[in-house]
Amino acid sequence: MSVNPGRAAAISTINQREPMPLTMTQPLNKIWASDVFNLASMEEALSKNAFKAMKNTVQTGAALDPATADVVAAAMKEWAMAKGAKFFSHIFYPMTNATAEKHDGFIITNPDGAAITEFTGSLLIKGEPDGSSFPNGSLRMTNAARGYTAWDPTSPAYIMHTANGATLMIPSVFMSWTGEALDKKIPLLRSNAAMNKAGQRVLALMGEDDIAPLNSSCGAEQEYFLIDTAFANARPDLLLTGRSLIGAPSPKGQEFDDHYFGAIPARVQLYMQDLEDKLYKLGIPAKTHHNEVAPGQFEIAPYFEAANVAADHQQQLMTLLKSTAKEHGFVCLLHEKPFKGVNGSGKHVNWSVGNSTQGNLLDPGSTPNENLNFLLFCGAVIRGVHLFGPLLRAVIASASNDHRLGANEAPPAILSVYLGDQLERLFNDIKTGKLEASEKGGYMDLGLSQILKFERDPGDRNRTSPFAFTGNRFEFRAVGSSASVHGPLVAMNTMLADSLNWVADALETALASSESKTAAVITVLKELMELHGNVVFGGDGYSSEWHKSAVEERGLKNLPTTADALPELCSEEVIKLFSDAGVFTPVELQSRYEVYSEQYILSIEVEAKLITDMAKTIIYPAAMGYLSDISETSLSLKEIGVSISNTSAQKIAGLLESMMDVTTKLEAALNKHDFADTNEHMQYLAYDVRALMDDVREHADALEGEVSDEVWPLPKYREMLFIK
The missing domain is CATH 3.30.590.10 (Glutamine synthetase/guanido kinase, catalytic domain)
Structure with a gap:
């Protein structure tokens, strides 16, 4: 089977890829929660009174005394640094379905210019990321940027290891300066x-x-x-x-x-x-x-x-x-x-x-x-x-x-x-x-x-x-x-x-x-x-x-x-x-x-722009090049007296024309902006733009079944789903 050189190179790369070596895994009881500052870790690191207060907060949601937060912060810092962490982060959950994190060092300098480490209860309890640069639904304007993260002691802190080192991650809530919830954790707790x-x-x-x-x-x-x-x-x-x-x-x-x-x-x-x-x-x-x-x-x-x-x-x-x-x-x-x-x-x-x-x-x-x-x-x-x-x-x-x-x-x-x-x-x-x-x-x-x-x-x-x-x-x-x-x-x-x-x-x-x-x-x-x-x-x-x-x-x-x-x-x-x-x-x-x-609006608009781009710059050139090749071959054969059906060429030409017609309509549809409100805009994308995207895809997918495997530029389903 002859395959497009780019796809063939990808398949060759996969076939020659060596599995990542996996070191012998340790027993579960050796590694379980070893990177978590949970109650077991706290019991070892905290005084009896501080541990009792933290345990009560974790299990019942009771309020935590600020003085206890200082004790916890000091113990948490020592625990994290012993595991190689030089930075900490209040990790929070904005309205993006993803996480957000701002990393701060434990380091400060004294008047003599020496570097020391510090992590107080106030640093543990509160952080301050930008409140206007996350999705907020008009709760914050660009000129009103203050937002706060606040430690959630009912969810344990942990160490996240990456190639760049270890970081102490502190699960937190995220709110505006005016007190509105800007995240997903505050509503869950409420x-x-x-x-x-x-x-x-x-x-x-x-x-x-x-x-x-x-x-x-x-x-x-x-x-x-x-x-x-x-x-x-x-x-x-x-x-x-x-x-x-x-x-x-x-x-x-x-x-x-x-x-x-x-x-x-x-x-x-x-x-x-x-x-x-x-x-x-x-x-x-x-x-x-x-x-x-x-x-x-x-x-x-x-x-x-x-x-x-x-x-x-x-x-x-x-x-x-x-x-x-x-x-x-x-x-x-x-x-x-x-x-x-x-x-x-x-x-x-x-x-x-x-x-x-x-x-x-x-x-x-x-x-x-x-x-x-x-x-x-x-x-x-x-x-x-x-x-x-x-x-x-x-x-x-x-x-x-x-x-x-x-x-x-x-x-x-x-x-x-x-x-x-x-x-x-x-x-x-x-x-x-x-x-x-x-x-x-x-x-x-x-x-x-x-x-x-x-x-x-x-x-x-x-x-x-x-x-x-x-x-x-x-x-x-x-x-x-x-x-x-x-x-x-x-x-x-x-x-x-x-x-x-x-x-x-x-x-x-x-x-x-x-x-x-x-x-x-x-x-x-x-x-x-x-x-x-x-x-x-x-x-x-x-x-x-x-x-x-x-x-x-x-x-x-x-x-x-x-x-x-x-x-x-x-x-x-x-x-x-x-x-x-x-x-x-x-x-x-x-x-x-x-x-x-x-x-929702941005997701569909990005997809619509991308499928338009792919149709014009990837699918059309590949299919047109193949159409040119088979047309030239057909003419050459006719010159020596060999006549073959040009049904395939006609079908490809028809699909190309239809795909580009729909692509032009899709581009025009994306330029429409005179919507009465957000609901009307969403309905337009859901039922008009998505329908045009489906039409572009229908013609492109049909072309995949007609164009030679040697020139089709995109990895195919049979390759992506079955070659591991």
């Missing part, structure tokens, strides 16, 4: 506080007298693609947008289902082992890894952690996925749909709530009909999704995730709740005023003596549901692979807080007139299911019948694009939800709408 307050109220009404602070938990499964650097560097679309704007499907894709959970390629296995050693040193509990559905696609999943820490760890994970990939000669793609025609990537956010005294409040136990606390909390989730489904759609909205939601690989853009057979029957019984024992799953017996029997789960899984109960938690499956988990967690915590307050109000009334707590719970949940049971759905979420009945019969919203979803952030219901909970002020919420809509 939402957890609101959920804790409402949850404690419900538990107290249920007669619980020892109630520890409630916390949400998170375990986010991360899907990603690995592409060799030699291929990625030859694809401007992958480098600039994270997805292939042009590219015909490979003759073989994922249709044989042979990649999913298959043997992991040796080079990828080395990458995973290296990555996981780095994660373990940072105390990030990577639990599983495996091949995903599409060729070249993989997944890593952590164990559950407190949501605030899990969100910080998720950001670290995305950073390390990319940086470690570079060390192994890969580019890690976190885009939701980097390759057309194969499975896209998501980030399934497993979410639950609980505490140290009542345990996991979304664990039904073996007899869910008797677990009244579970029934109330699960019912509150059902109500929350029904009322605020559009909000949940808005917080996972992005230009990249629009390529994935609703396709036959990911949950649709209609938010519904899957409970499983057992719980759905139980809640339907409650709707009729009954609370009866539910059937268990029974035992799995294959009739093979060598295979031990095991207890089967009481309900199947539903991979088409965007919000599914999976045994002791809910799995929000619509979150995109490149997204921060902060936004979804904030929305889920806040809607749960609102619903728990509704439950508490209803429960107070019901308890006053009921003979028992069970009767009161049935009364409350019966009303809840009558009002909100329409959101419970256990069928095929991909089917056209569901899309129709969800909207027409159940009154659920279908928001297929980000342009349709983001305006929900400005609805009166959502503004009231966040204001009442103290999570976002109306001004802070408006700023999120402005930032995310601008990101």
Whole structure:
């Protein structure tokens, strides 16, 4: 097979690439959290009183005395410098889905000119990056630049090692001089506080007298693609947008289902082992890894952690996925749909709530009909999704995730709740005023003596549901692979807080007139299911019948694009939800709408400009050159009396003309700027510009199937996805 010289060189580079040597990994107990200033490290480094105060803050969120901060800062500096750190950074999470960090040295000079190290409590507690140069949705102007970072002691500091050395990283919040949240961590902490307050109220009404602070938990499964650097560097679309704007499907894709959970390629296995050693040193509990559905696609999943820490760890994970990939000669793609025609990537956010005294409040136990606390909390989730489904759609909205939601690989853009057979029957019984024992799953017996029997789960899984109960938690499956988990967690915590307050109000009334707590719970949940049971759905979420009945019969919203979803952030219901909970002020919420809509607009405009450029400067010259060659060959043959059909030449000429016509239309479309408002601009990009981009791609992909392999300039899907 003859291949374009540039692509052939890339393939040769890959075939000759030596796997990165991996040193013998140390036992887990030797490396676990070795680069984290956690409670174990603090206990060794701090006085008893200081450690006791820090432990109380970490476990309960209690306020920390400034004097203790000085003690902690001194111990943290000594610990970090012993590990080679000369700099520290308040790492924070602006509204970009990425991290931000400003590095400061421990060094200061004295009057004699000598250098000494210093790190006080005041330096630990507060930093000051520029507040106007990050996305802020008009909360800050360029001439009003002051912003603050502030240490979050509930998320442990850690050492980040790079080729340039070690840096002490201090998880922090980020706010403006006027006090508005400019980041994703402040709203998450506020939402957890609101959920804790409402949850404690419900538990107290249920007669619980020892109630520890409630916390949400998170375990986010991360899907990603690995592409060799030699291929990625030859694809401007992958480098600039994270997805292939042009590219015909490979003759073989994922249709044989042979990649999913298959043997992991040796080079990828080395990458995973290296990555996981780095994660373990940072105390990030990577639990599983495996091949995903599409060729070249993989997944890593952590164990559950407190949501605030899990969100910080998720950001670290995305950073390390990319940086470690570079060390192994890969580019890690976190885009939701980097390759057309194969499975896209998501980030399934497993979410639950609980505490140290009542345990996991979304664990039904073996007899869910008797677990009244579970029934109330699960019912509150059902109500929350029904009322605020559009909000949940808005917080996972992005230009990249629009390529994935609703396709036959990911949950649709209609938010519904899957409970499983057992719980759905139980809640339907409650709707009729009954609370009866539910059937268990029974035992799995294959009739093979060598295979031990095991207890089967009481309900199947539903991979088409965007919000599914999976045994002791809910799995929000619509979150995109490149997204921060902060936004979804904030929305889920806040809607749960609102619903728990509704439950508490209803429960107070019901308890006053009921003979028992069970009767009161049935009364409350019966009303809840009558009002909100329409959101419970256990069928095929991909089917056209569901899309129709969800909207027409159940009154659920279908928001297929980000342009349709983001305006929900400005609805009166959502503004009231966040204001009442103290999570976002109306001004802070408006700023999120402005930032995310601008990101959507810029994302599509960059892609549109790039596909135009690629069509004109890469695809057109290559195809035109090939057309010229075959035309000359045809004329030469005709001169010696050999006549062949010129069907191929005519087809290529027609495709080229059509591609350039659409490209011209796309360029003109990008010059339109007279929009009434941001919503109109987003709608125009979603439905007009994107349609023109798809037309350019259709012609370019058709040309790939007609132009000789010797001249086609871009690495093809069959190469990028299968050559490792």
